[in-house]
Structure formats: structure tokens, C-alpha cells
Amino acid sequence: MMTRILKIHPADNVLVALQNLAKGETVVHDEAQYVLLDDINAKHKFFMQDMNIGDPIFMYGVLVGKAQYFIPKGSLMNTDNTKHASEPFEFKPYHFEWKAPDVSKYKDRTFNGYHRADGRVGTANYWLFIPTVFCENRNLDVIREALHNELGYAVTEKYKSYTHQLVEAYKHGEILAEANQMSIGQSEHNTDRVFKNVDGIKFLNHQGGCGGTRQDAAVLSKLLAAYADHPNVAGVTVLSLGCQNLQVNDFMIDLKHRSPNFDKPLYIFEQQQAQSEEQLIKEAIRKTFIGLTEVNKIKRQPAPLSKLVVGVKCGGSDGFSGISANPAVGYTSDLVVALGGTVLLAEFPELCGAEQQIIDRTKDEGAARKFIELMTAYGNAALNVGSGFHMNPSPGNIKDGLITDAIKSTGAAKKGGTSPVEDVLDYTEPATKIGLNLVCTPGNDVEATTGKAASGATLILFTTGLGTPTGNPICPTIKVATNNALAKRMSDIIDINCGPVIEGEKTIEEMGEDILEYCIKAASGEVIPKAVLLNQDDFIPWKRGVSL
Template sequence: MSIITNKSFLQIHPDDNVLVALQDLPKGQKVEWENLTFNLQEDVHAKHKFFITERAIGQDVIMYGVLVGKATAFIPQGGLMTTENVHHASQDYAYRDVNYQWQVPDVSKFQNRTFNGYHREDGKVGTANYWLFIPTVFCENRNLDVIKESLYNTLGYNVTDKYKQFTDQLLTAYQEGESIDAFNVDTLSSVQTGKNRVFKNVDGIKFLNHQGGCGGTRQDADVLSNLLAAYADHPNVAGITVLSLGCQHLQTQSLLDDIKARNPSFHKKVLIFEQQQSQSEEQLIKDAILKTFAGLTEINKIERSPAPLSKLCVGVKCGGSDGFSGISANPSVGYTSDLLVALGAKVLLAEFPELCGAEQNIIDRCVDKPTAEKFIRLMQEYDAQAHAVGSGFHMNPSPGNIKDGLITDAIKSTGAAKKAGTSPVVDVLDYTEPATKPGLSLVCTPGNDVEATTGKAASGATLILFTTGLGTPTGNPVCPVIKIATNSALTNRMGDIIDIDTGAIIRGEKTIEEMGAEILEYCIKAASGEVTPKAVLLNQDDFIPWKRGVSL
């Protein structure tokens, strides 16, 4: 049997005692690694790990150069890592007075580049120009749905027409007695959103349907108010329509107060409609449509103009992760993050449950002790909440993560943290706190894809880089989400939701640095409206407020 070359597997860090399979490897295959020769004890699928040396019960499992687990059974040399023989473990962490030195990347290629964005009165620059509908309470969701259907169909923002046409074809065939068994779903036309858009400078009309605003606790309403205020203040939003019932916990005035507290220079158009003060539901809806239409004509006059890359605020996120996430897509996005920070932009890393195991590295990168201590406090409070209900960060990996090689939370987390590159941590933000400092900031959110993207946009992200190994159809109402695949098989299978493929890294055809620069080039085009990310084309406008309960 032939000997496996190093193109078939990878050691991520010199201290690791596991290797990552880059392709399916059969049981019995001979492996030569440095001065060792051994056989695989079982089949190892691509993305999974096998051991360089045997492990006794309780011995450390090292990956990314850090502790990611403990052996729970004897594991022979060449043995496969599984949930049966390895359990999550991570090193203790604490503040250390470390003089962190960052190796700044070469940004000469991007130094004088600009993007064409929407300049706001407060000095912020948006990558899109949206009108936003906000309900202060879930009772108004139905009215929002009625308004959305009307505006989307009439003004050219509806992307579901092709499905209606397909259903019409099925109905016609059925009524005419034809068989529908032979219908080919490939006859669906491609997405053409924006082709017949009436307002060319209005990139979308967005709706923040939610289940809050009343019931629950007053604290829930307060958190929701801060979140909605953050979205109203977002650089990608030009105007807002607020729908209120009238008697709910979250009063309209509280929302307006939170907007002003967040941004005293806020001067966007805000339209307010309260149903319990209206003559009828019909009158409320028609009035909202009429005045919003007038507002759309005004924001349509705003045009894109050049802005320095330092005006970008980019969130980094992973979801539907696999065993390649920490090898291809996440490090590539991490290099993009470093380029952005070196150019004076803001980068946001969230998902605190997915930083479990990477804490010490992050703490050592904090610019000062108060920043580090805020991160430690938020992590410990969050983890304590999870343990109080019988859970914990160690229970974060999903069945899909585990199936594709992410056996412990520490493995998932240390790979996930690669999205943040290597730059210093300049700030730590609690949920909905705005990013104000250039550089890398941490944002406290759950790992849940939509809750995390919702929180990142609230802190000011004007683009989100979202890596995935399994495929995740997630977007955000006000912040364009760019999907980055960890492997080419995913891109080929789900190309309708993927924007960038980093599979060339796994094949050894491109470097992390080359891919990171390509991702930044795409960001510049997306921020300028020259390309439209798939999540935007598909109106993947996911929005889930976090009620500050336990969510992993």
C-alpha cells in the first residue's frame, strides 16, 4: 500500500498530537510523519483527526497548539478521534501582563483604496441604503407582513415570483389533466431581484418582525428597545417606519429616547403609527404605505460616493462549521481582518460560547487590563448561566459539527477564533453596545447564527463575513452577509448561497494570505454595490433578538 503524502493530512501546530485528514483515508494505510511510521487503526474521513502518538485515559489532546480535550479511553497510535474517546477540556485562563507584539501585514496594495458608500450626516458610511420597518411589539407583525407584500410586489423587491410562477405552472398542468411527475425543478428562473426596482438608490425595504415588546419582563423590553434603536441608527439605514399597538411594555417614546441616547446626532426620518390611535387597521396600513412611499422618494436621492476603507465595520462569523473551517475559511477571513485593522477599519468578533478554549490567546491580545477583565467577566457570567441550567459551553457543537470533525467545543472554538486574525483586541462590547474604536472588538452574543449576526449588526457591522463548511442560509436585514465556503464540494452543491470558495487552500493551490486578499477585494465590491451577496439577493433577512437567556 502506498504511503500517504503530507497533502493528505495536516498538522496545524507543531505541538499538536493529532493530524487532520484532508481526504478520506482507509484503515491500515501507512503514515509517515517526521520520524514516525504507523498504520491507521480505522477509516478516517476527510476533516476528521487521528493521533500521532497513543493516548492513555486522562492524557491531553492538543490541537492548534492548545488543550482541546482529554482522552476518555485508551487511544492507539493512528487511532481516530471520536466523541467516545475524547471529551472537551480547555486550559484555565487569567489576565497576564503580556506585552503583545502584532506583526502588521503589508497593506500597500490597499492603502489608497476606497469604496463607494452612502455618507450619513453623523459621519458614518453605509454599504447599503435601506428603509427600515420596526414594530415595537409582536402584535404589529401581521400589519408589517401586509405592508411588505404590497411594497415588495409593487416596487421590485420581491424575489419569490419565480416560485409563484412555478406553482402556477403546476396548477395549470393539474387542471388540464397533465402529469406533474415529469416537472423539472431546474426550470425555475434564477434570482433577478432589483431588475425592476423603482427606486434605484434604495437597496431594500426591510422589516424587523420579532416576538417581543410585551409579555416577558420589563428587562426584555429594555434590551429589545436598545437593539431596535441600534438598527435604526445603523449606517445602512436611511429612514424608519415604526408601528406600535399602544399598550405594550416597549413604548414608542422609550425607543426614541434610546435612539437619541445612542446617537445624539441622529437626524434620520422616523415615521410613527400607533394602531390604538388610528381610525381602523386599513387606515393605519394605507397611511403607513403612503408616508413611507414619500420617504422612499427622498432617500432615493442619496447616491454613493467614495469613502476610505477605514470607514468599514466588518463582522466575522461562522456557522454550519466543519473540520476544515479552522484550516481554510476562518484563517483566510482572519487575514482579511488583519488587513482591515491595519487600514484603520473596525472588525467585530462575537459568539462568546465559541471562544471557549481560545480565551487565553484573546486575553493576551487585549490592549489593557480593563479590556481583558471585561472579557473575562462576560465569559464567566455567560458560562455560569449555562451551567446553572445543566448545560455549558462544552455542549455547543451541533450534531452536524461533530459529524464533520468538530469533536469538542474547544476544537470548534479555537478554529472559530481564527476569523479574528492576530491583531490586538481594542474593546469588548456587551450586547448592543456600539463599536467606536478602530481595530478588533469582541461582541458578547450567543453562538446561534442568527442571534450572533443580529448582535453584530447592532454593534455597527456594515458587512458580515460568514464562513460555513456545511451550508447555512443565513442573512441579516440591514447588513449584507457574505458567505464563504470552507470546501469546494459545498460550493458546487450549494452555489446559490455561497459567494466565495476557499477550497483551493485545502488543495494547496492558494495560500491563506492570497485568499484573505481576495476576500477583501470582494468586500470592497460589495460595499460599493458592484456585487450583491447571495444572502441579499435571496432576501435572507434573519433577525432574532437575544433575551439574554442561555443560548449557545
């Protein structure tokens, strides 16, 4: 029988509803009875004791809020009676001890990846188009349509067919209101690609490179260089206008700084030096096609699981995120670290309230102090524009039980597992140390996934309770649902369902092992995550302004 309520940590003074509970109902936990004074929907919390104004509220064993007035025992936690609060944080000498999970069963396991000259191993083999300025976006769109359609990477055929049916129905005077009954195909991975060993041709359309500040262009240059250097990228075509802030020479300096021995095919085209737009596009397509014939010779080969670099992210979070999917992914993270792999945990606004736990796990004092400086500067920047980390939860988060940022953040931090923090990276800095790394990014789904890929993630585990289609152009993004209802309702975007944890059918550890098995298959190209099938290629550079 499924447990109806949950106390996450012994120090907590709220209980979580795992099912809808009715006002007036009596529920029991640890032999204590609670008469509910409100309807408590699944994912929401109620108080275990009478609360007076200013009383601290604890979840996950840490301070997550304070009572705003007297709240009787059995009352629903909501945004009126509870406001965000979190403990201050500081550096403390490292005394953390970690008990790694048993990974003996994975000792001889491998995945089939793309080996690069620098020793890194990609989980995919992409050709990448990079514009140095937004003025080239239209040219990229033209090239994308030409290459995707002819080389077998397009995923829009079913919608073209559906639109064609609508046109025909309109011409014949049929009732378009009944068009939803027309058949439409399913998204499938195209096995008729011209280049069998090239997993995709990707395009980094963006709105930067000119205007804004020179600092924006400098950060964008480092970001684009990081993507060109990524182990999932086999070759690069760069399109430039010529007069923009982000000059090709700046990009090349950043690329050589990041990868002094960069040896991938790299073709650069500048429109203001071209005879015409047509000549520019035709030559870019021709040279890229030649490059594709070369990188198509690269084949997947076995690699140890220590070569995995897994980014962990949550978005469209709900009140179950910190109970099912995030802890399960956290256990996967611990398995990857124990196997000698690398895990990237980002979203600094969603570490608010969990800072001290993270600092206490950071091995190097310099890294710990860097984390404190980045968090403090980020938080102050938000406050200076009249916002703050406390304003991070979205309306969807709140509706589904994440009442304060500290509740959301402490549950979000579970994705990083329990291993020591090896390093702290600013935006676009590459991960060079194996183990758990922190990456400074916003909480915004796409800005965060964009930053994780820049730091070297070759797979991203993305947990969600409400559902989001977010993907990344070069880093396969695996969607992990927190609950059965979401996994069923949005099955076209969800890859893994952690609902069995809520239902009591699987443990966190069992679910974490299932997720690792999926990662191994995805890294080998044996399964294709839904975001990849849909060409969900989301890319938003962070301008280092305030973004939560």
C-alpha cells in the same frame, strides 16, 4: 500534489485528514509513519501517539480535550474517546506585539458607500420597518407584500410562476410527480426598482415587545434603536400597538441616547390611536413612500477603506473551518485593521478554549476584565441550567470533525486574525474604537449576526463548511465556503470558495486578499451577495437567556 494530512501546530498530538484515509493504510508526516487503525474521513483527526486515560489532547497548540481511556496511536478521534477540556484563563499584563500585514497596495483604494451625517459610511441604503411588539407583525407582512411587489424588491416571482405551472398542470390532469422538470428562473437582482438608490425595504419582524420580562423588552428596545441608527439605514417606519411593554417612548429614549443628533426620516404609527387597521396601513405606506423619495436622493460616493466595519461569523462549521475559511477571513480581518478599519468578532460560546489567547491580545486591562466577566457569567449561566459551552457543537459539527467545543472554538477564533483586541462590547453596545472588537453574542447563527449588526457591522463575512442560508436584513452577509464540494453543491448561497486552500492551490494570505477584494466590491454595490439576492433577512433578538 495535494497534502493528505496536516499538523496544525507543532505542539499538537493529533493529525487532520485532508482526504479520506482507509483503515490499515500507512501515512507519513515529518518522516514518522502512522498505521491507521480506523477509517479516517476527511476533516477528522487521528492520534499521533498512544494516549492513556486523562492524557491532554492538543490542537492549534492548545488543550482541546482529554482521553477517556487508552487510545492506540493511529486511532480516530471521536466523541467516545475524547471529551471537551480547556485551560483556565486569567488576566495577564499586556505584552503583545503585532506585526501588521503590508497594506501598501491598498493605500489609495476606496469603496463607494453612503455617507451619513455623523461620519459613518454605509455599504447599503435601506428603509427599515420596526414593530415595537409582535402584534404588529401581520401589518408588516401586508406592507411588505404591497411595497416589495410594486417597488421592485420582491424575489419570489420565479416561485409564483412555478406554483402557477403546478396549478395549470393540476387543472389539466397532468402528473404532478413530473413537476420537478418544470422550468424555474434564477434569482437576479431587480434592476427595475422604482427607487434606484434605495437598496431595499426591510422588516424586523420579531416575537418580543410584550409578555416575557421587562428586561427582555428593555434589551429589545436597545437592539431596535441600534438598527434604526445603523449606517446602512436611511429611514425608519415604526409600528406600535400601544399597550405593550416596549413603549414608543422607551424606544425613542434609547435611540436618542445612542444617537443624540439622529436626523433620519422617522415615522411612528400606533394602532390603538388609528381610526382603523386599513387607515393605519395606508398612512404608513403613504408616509414611507414620501420618505423613500427623499432617501433616494442619497448616492454612493468614494470612502476610504478605513470606514469598513466587518463582522466575522462562522456557522454550519466543519473540520476544515479552522484550516481554510476562518484563517483566510482572519487574514482579511488583519488587512482591514491595518487599513484603519474595524472588525467585530462575536460568538462567546465559541471562544471557549481560546480565552487566554484573546485576553493576552487585549490592550486595555478594563476591556480584558470585562471579557473575563462576560465569559464567566455566560458559562455559569449555561451550567446552571444543566448545559455548558461543552455542549455547543451541533450534530452536523461533530459529524464533520468538530468533536469538542474547544476544537470548534479555537478554529472559530481564527476569524478574528492576529491583531490586538481594542475593545470588548456587551450585546447591542456600539463599536466606537477602530481595530478588533469583541461582541458578546450567542454562537447561534442568527442571534450572532443580529448582534453584530447592532454593534455597527456594515458587512458580515460568514464562513461555513456545511452550508447555511443565513443573512441579515440590513447588513450584507457574504458566505465563505471552507471546501470545494460545498461551494459546488450550494452555489446558490455561496459567494467565495476557500477550497483552494485545502487543495494546496492558494495560501491563506492569497485567499484573504481575494476576500478583501470581494468585500470592497460588495461595499460598493458592484456585486450583490447571494443572501441579499435571496432577501435572506434573518433577525432574532437575544433575550439574554442561555443560547449556545
